[in-house]
Every structure is written in structure tokens, then in C-alpha cells.
Amino acid sequence: MDSTILRPVVDEILQLDEGGAHLLGSACQDCGTLYFPPVLSCRNPDCAGKTIVPSQLGGAGVLFSFTIQRYRPPALFALDPWEAYAIGSVDLAGGVRVLGIIQAPFDHLRPGLAVRLSTSVLNDGDEGAVITHVFVPDEDAPV
Amino acid sequence: MRPVYVLGVGAHPWGKWPDTPQVGLAIHAMKAALAEANLGWRDLQGLVAASSRFEGGMGWGLHANELAQAVSEHGMACVNVGGACAAGAVAFHTAHMMVASGQYDTVATLGAERMPKGFIPRPPGAADDPTDHDFLRWKTIGATNPAYWAMEARRRMHEVGTTEETFAAASVLMRRHGAHNPYARFRTPSSVDEVMASPMVSDPLRLLEICAVSDGAASVILGSEAQARQTGGPLIQVAGSAIATGQFGDPATRIPMVGSTPRPGVAHTSEVVGAVQKAWKAASIGPEDVDLLELADNTAWHVLAWPEMLGFFEPGESDRRLAAGDLQVGGRLPINPSGGFLSFGEATTAQALVQICELFWQLRGQAGGRQVENARIAMSAVLGLGANGGSVVLKR
Numbered sequence: 001m002d003s004t005i006l007r008p009v010v011d012e013i014l015q016l017d018e019g020g021a022h023l024l025g026s027a028c029q030d031c032g033t034l035y036f037p038p039v040l041s042c043r044n045p046d047c048a049g050k051t052i053v054p055s056q057l058g059g060a061g062v063l064f065s066f067t068i069q070r071y072r073p074p075a076l077f078a079l080d081p082w083e084a085y086a087i088g089s090v091d092l093a094g095g096v097r098v099l100g101i102i103q104a105p106f107d108h109l110r111p112g113l114a115v116r117l118s119t120s121v122l123n124d125g126d127e128g129a130v131i132t133h134v135f136v137p138d139e140d141a142p143v
Numbered sequence: 144m145r146p147v148y149v150l151g152v153g154a155h156p157w158g159k160w161p162d163t164p165q166v167g168l169a170i171h172a173m174k175a176a177l178a179e180a181n182l183g184w185r186d187l188q189g190l191v192a193a194s195s196r197f198e199g200g201m202g203w204g205l206h207a208n209e210l211a212q213a214v215s216e217h218g219m220a221c222v223n224v225g226g227a228c229a230a231g232a233v234a235f236h237t238a239h240m241m242v243a244s245g246q247y248d249t250v251a252t253l254g255a256e257r258m259p260k261g262f263i264p265r266p267p268g269a270a271d272d273p274t275d276h277d278f279l280r281w282k283t284i285g286a287t288n289p290a291y292w293a294m295e296a297r298r299r300m301h302e303v304g305t306t307e308e309t310f311a312a313a314s315v316l317m318r319r320h321g322a323h324n325p326y327a328r329f330r331t332p333s334s335v336d337e338v339m340a341s342p343m344v345s346d347p348l349r350l351l352e353i354c355a356v357s358d359g360a361a362s363v364i365l366g367s368e369a370q371a372r373q374t375g376g377p378l379i380q381v382a383g384s385a386i387a388t389g390q391f392g393d394p395a396t397r398i399p400m401v402g403s404t405p406r407p408g409v410a411h412t413s414e415v416v417g418a419v420q421k422a423w424k425a426a427s428i429g430p431e432d433v434d435l436l437e438l439a440d441n442t443a444w445h446v447l448a449w450p451e452m453l454g455f456f457e458p459g460e461s462d463r464r465l466a467a468g469d470l471q472v473g474g475r476l477p478i479n480p481s482g483g484f485l486s487f488g489e490a491t492t493a494q495a496l497v498q499i500c501e502l503f504w505q506l507r508g509q510a511g512g513r514q515v516e517n518a519r520i521a522m523s524a525v526l527g528l529g530a531n532g533g534s535v536v537l538k539r
């Protein structure tokens with residue numbers, strides 16, 4: 001096993017490059033709506049064109065709400081070793097709200113917390129570490 | 144469109160019934176509804192069934208056909224409708240239109256369910272599709288249904304200052320009502336201390352603040368005025384029946400979405416708000432006219448949030464109303480005199496129909512220890528996967 005290889009758990013929606021981590025979504029060229037995950041069509045009823053192009057999402061965001069998941073979800077979620085973790089909804093620039101794991105001490109969590117997109121290892125798979133998108137406190141955010 | 148009446152309702156008690164097949168639960172509920180309506184199987188010209196994902200329906204969701212073939216092959220029209228947890232309301236709405244159009248005089252609706260244990264999983268054999276929110280929420284986040292509701296509850300605490308004790312008190316109220324309902328699964332009254340001591344599932348929601356899953360079945364039979372007069376008893380009219388889907392920009396993070404597009408000024412859970420407003424319009428009433436409300440309390444958060452969301456109260460007002468006793472039987476707006484999902488456990492496709500059974504029992508004065516005195520207008524509201532909202536108003 002090569003632990004330096006990082007493999008997104010779903011590689012169609014998460015990308016790593018020199019600039020860091022990006023979520024892959026869609027943007028509507030006609031009304032500007034951003035979507036995550038990628039969509040086949042814009043769903044804004046006031047948008048007539050609905051021309052969809054790929055779009056990278058990420059960077060800084062604001063925690064809208066959160067919870068701490070105390071019970072282990074079904075096996076499709078391969079967090080190993082298992083421990084309770086936080087899930088939150090994060091408002092990103094452009095009016096898209098994204099769900100993700102929030103990697104922060106539980107007692108730091110509060111709506112309004114400045115966060116940014118990152119990645120975290122879910123488990124050490126056979127062909128490299130399996131990672132998923134997470135949000136972490138944004139140390140660079142203006143207070 | 145002609146007026147439509149409820150001729151009879153019936154239910155199988157909610158619980159875990161491993162030895163009774165889903166069709167057995169269905170037959171039990173329908174027999175009870177037929178008896179209440181003084182009808183036989185042959186009198187049914189149509190049956191509209193809520194299609195389940197979990198069991199029966201010959202793999203195609205053909206639950207109405209399955210029942211016809213099991214119990215009465217007399218050629219009635221069978222309609223099977225989807226709508227997930229709102230499917231019972233979609234079935235009711237369909238049957239209502241069939242009778243209102245004049246094409247059918249007597250149509251039954253049915254929802255019957257045996258639920259799998261634990262967290263509701265992905266459909267068996269579902270593909271690993273990176274544009275499928277349900278796949279992504281499990282694979283990349285592990286977000287269970289309670290996690291979604293918990294984030295709403297946490298946000299409510301932030302916005303209007305709801306306390307964990309108030310969520311617990313809302314759960315206690317549901318159990319207090321359910322204690323008087325022989326169809327409810329959990330009939331032992333609880334206390335705030337007991338709820339607060341139950342395990343934290345998804346902060347801030349505890350085990351006794353989240354609905355379990357149950358097996359159950361319910362049926363409502365609709366008919367014309369002539370049919371209703373033959374049945375006897377006070378006439379119970381369908382004053383409004385509506386279904387709706389969501390609005391773009393809805394701020395709710397719906398199960399199983401991993402991304403949403405909230406926009407200012409759009410109603411939260413707009414599919415249910417839309418259905419309720421349409422039902423009120425059809426009934427020519429407003430919130431001030433409603434004597435009791437059955438709502439889909441998947442959690443204690445719903446008990447507080449929905450009356451505000453639907454326009455009964457101002458944002459943040461429910462907490463005070465709960466403390467003042469306004470939401471209990473005998474209060475100004477009794478919420479879930481049946482005991483709600485927290486006393487039943489959810490039997491998904493049957494749940495919206497057992498709500499309507501309760502409206503009927505209340506308006507007929509048959510609700511025993513949970514009777515809302517002199518109830519004349521009763522209303523339900525339900526939410527299902529796929530942004531399905533449904534609402535029914537019955538009046539005596």
C-alpha cells in the first residue's frame with residue numbers, strides 16, 4: 001500500500017490539484033445558478049436557456065448548521081476506524097449550500113463559523129488512502 | 144366537480160408485525176373501513192393504493208392490484224401511486240378527483256407498510272451514480288435521515304433560541320396524546336427527564352425525539368353525497384385536498400440532498416406550504432378556522448417548526464405556545480391528537496392515510512380520551528421524498 005496516493009471516494013465530484021481541493025459541480029450559463037453535485041439541467045423555473053457547464057466549487061464558506069452523528073451509518077460510508085463526527089451545511093460563494101463532514105473540535109461548532117474546503121482520509125484502502133471532502137475552520141478568515 | 148365525502152376509515156394498529164404479511168395488514172385496515180362505511184368489497188368501484196418501495200406490489204408497486212387479487216376479484220379500477228412518505232396523500236387526492244369528477248361513486252384508498260429495521264437504506268441494486276444525491280450522502284458523508292433533521296433543529300436553536308428541553312417537551316406532548324390512541328405503537332406517557340436521558344442520536348436530537356419505523360396500514364373510503372347519506376352518521380365532507388412539489392430556492396436541506404440552492408424569500412419546505420395553501424383555498428378557510436392539525440412529526444423539531452412554517456404562528460412562537468398548553472388537546476390548536484409519528488413510528492406510505500383516519504374520528508366524536516371537543520374542521524399536512532407535499536381538510 002502506498003499511503004502517499006490519495007483517492008477520492010467518488011472521484012467524479014472531488015478533485016485535488018496544486019490549488020488544493022475542489023468540488024465538481026455545475027453552473028448554469030443562462031441564470032448563473034451553481035449546483036452541487038453536477039446536474040443535467042438547471043432547475044430554476046425562471047430560466048429558459050438552462051445551459052449547463054462544469055464548475056469547480058470550494059474555497060471559503062460559512063457554516064449554516066451542523067450535527068454530530070453518534071450512530072454508525074450503513075456500511076456504504078467506509079470511515080475506518082469509526083468515531084462520532086460532525087456533519088454540517090456550508091454556504092459557499094455563489095449561493096450554493098453544500099453538505100459535508102466538518103472537521104473541528106465539537107465545542108467550536110456554531111452556525112456562522114468561517115470554514116474552508118479540505119479533504120480528510122476515510123480509510124486506508126488497498127490502492128491508497130480514500131479521501132472525502134470536508135470543511136475545516138478557516139484560520140485566514142477576517143474576524 | 145361535485146362534493147366528496149368520507150364514508151369510512153380503518154386502520155391496523157401500528158407496531159412490529161413480523162408474522163403478518165403486508166397484504167394481511169392491508170386487508171385488516173380495509174375491512175375496518177368497509178365496516179365503518181356499511182359497504183362490501185363489491186361496492187368499491189375503485190381502489191387507489193400508495194406504492195411502497197419496501198415490500199409487496201409484485202415488484203412494480205401494484206399494491207391495489209395485489210389487494211384485489213387477494214380479496215375481491217370484481218373488476219374494480221386499480222390505481223397505484225408513488226409519493227414516498229406522502230404517497231397516502233397522493234392516493235387520497237387521486238381518489239378524491241375520481242369521485243369529484245362524477246366518474247366513480249365509491250373509491251377506497253390504501254397504504255400498508257412493513258418497514259425494514261434501522262436507518263432506511265438505499266434501494267437495493269441502486270447504481271453508484273455520482274449525480275445521485277442519495278448515493279453521495281451515504282458514500283461521501285454518511286448522512287443519515289436524523290442528521291438532516293438535527294441540522295434543522297440546531298439552526299432553530301440558533302435562530303429563535305429553542306432549548307433542548309423544549310424539544311423534549313414537544314416529544315412528551317406527542318406521547319401524552321398517543322397514550323389515548325389504540326392504533327399508536329408507543330402508548331406509555333414519557334417525561335422531559337426521560338427524553339433528555341435517552342441516547343443522543345444526532346445532536347441536538349435524542350432517540351425519543353425521533354420517530355421510529357413501524358408496520359401499519361390505513362384505509363379511507365370516499366364517496367358521493369348519496370353514498371354518504373346511505374352510510375348514516377354526521378356527514379364528513381372533503382373540504383380541501385391538495386398536493387404540491389417544492390419551489391426553487393427552498394432553504395430546506397431536503398433528504399437526501401448534498402447540495403441546495405437557497406434563495407431569500409422562498410418558503411421553507413415549500414412543497415408542504417404549497418399544498419396547505421391550496422387546500423385552504425379549496426376549503427375557503429384560513430389557519431384561524433382549523434380546530435386540529437395532524438402534521439408529519441418525524442422529530443420533535445417538526446412539532447415546533449411546522450405550525451410556524453404553515454402560517455399558524457409567527458417564527459419562534461411555537462415554543463411559548465407549547466409551554467402555554469396551546470398545542471395540546473383542549474388547547475387553542477391541538478397538534479397531532481393522534482400522538483403523531485413520535486407515538487406511531489413511521490409506516491411510510493400508510494402514514495398520511497392514518498392522519499386522515501384521525502381527522503375523521505375526531506370529527507365524528509369517536510376519538511375517546513384524545514377527543515378535541517366539538518371539532519368541526521380538521522386538517523393534515525405531510526411531506527414525502529422527492530419534494531412531495533400533501534394536505535387534506537375535512538369538515539363536519
Ligand SMILES: [Zn+2]
Pocket residue numbers: 028029030031032033042043044047048049050051
Ligand atoms: Zn439556469
